[in-house]
Amino acid sequence: MAVTDVARKKRRIALGCEGSANKLGIGVILHEGDPANPKSTVLSNVRHTFVSPPGTGFLPKDTAHHHRAFFVRVARQALADAGVGLDEIDCVCYTRGPGMGAPLTSVAVAARTLALLWGKPLVGVNHCVGHIEMGRAITGADHPVVLYVSGGNTQVIAYAEQRYRIFGETLDIAVGNCLDRFARALAISNDPAPGYNIEQLAKQGGRVLLDLPYAVKGMDCSFSGILTRAEELAAQMKAGGGKGPDGEPFTGADLCFSLQETVFAMLVEITERAMAHVGSNQVLIVGGVGCNERLQEMMGLMAADRGGSVYATDERFCIDNGIMIAHAGLLAYETGFSTPVEDSTCTQRFRTDEVLVKWRK
């Protein structure tokens, strides 16, 4: 790895801006020491989430409007919390993709403006790589298989030769999207997040496991069929008809429980398959769905069976945030990477393995 001038500095600081879905996050990170393995300190991590009413999802136009409305407020808070001067900031990082078009662009416009006003280089970051790098930094996991699960993404990833390679993924929708859309069928609140509320409601279930289609296909999985069936059952329940395998009417809690148990078991299976391929017994779970304690528990049981363990971060880092963009962006910047303003577009599709991970061997 070439040592750039900035990498020689004792303290390197980046501001990161994230807005690919409904969370607007801005954070400031500090790197010290060897750029190949820096000591990372979170100086600030501020987030504001756009929550839509129960029964609805967040649409691109409204989400972009939210991000534009809150950007300055969140940025000011991030700078104040970090307590650093502009002269100490080395670069401005932003999410290039993947994600929703209008929200991504709304944040990019603001990030470009900051970079130009402050005279700092801009660094475009892959959202998935941001999650992975933050997970590695926080947990210290050595050579894990990464399960990246969120409302927008579901991938099983392992690092090999400067790429985060996708071993398995969803063939249709993300697991978080399945959960979020199911929440609408039961008009579950989206505050703080639909998945969180499903998790709490599921804890009241457990009496019965309803039959939902289990769709693992080799290394990959599929969630749209399960969603359709779960929505059908929800409609039956609302019409007063649904009866479980024990002949008793089932509740929303039973549905939430059954859905979680089924989709999480699928994720555990494809993760285990990748672990067997790669010869790893560590699992790092990143992405918003990674906050789910039942998923962590099920994954932990599987990993323990294989003599390994599960690493997960808390909601500050698993839920979309700006600090992961600052961290991954600074890692790239320290290897000499930056994004000229005229090339700082956003893209809805940006494969995790498109990024050359120059900062690792």
Add this chain to the structure above:
Amino acid sequence: MATDTSSGFPCALTLNVPFPDARLASVALQALRVDKELSLLVKRDLSAVAAEGSSDPTVLRVEYKAATNRMLRVAVNSCLDSLALVLEVQEELDVDAVEKRRAQGKSR
């Protein structure tokens, strides 16, 4: 508004946005011109020009041409949303604004 019926983009609108100085107009220009228009039925041209009686390019000129008035309206509204964001960032997060707040914070 000027029309250009021969080229298929008969609906047009030009905005001249004055900035306090050429630097800020240039920052806005560079930030806004990166993203392409989403529709092929809309054409946009951005430039920094001088105000009347001046030689300093302190005015951001935004020229839109579209196939229909509806497309023109949608595109211009979207541009104005982005422009408003750029202006707010310039006002509150430019170097002088940030340093001033930091100095005030320290003096407490």
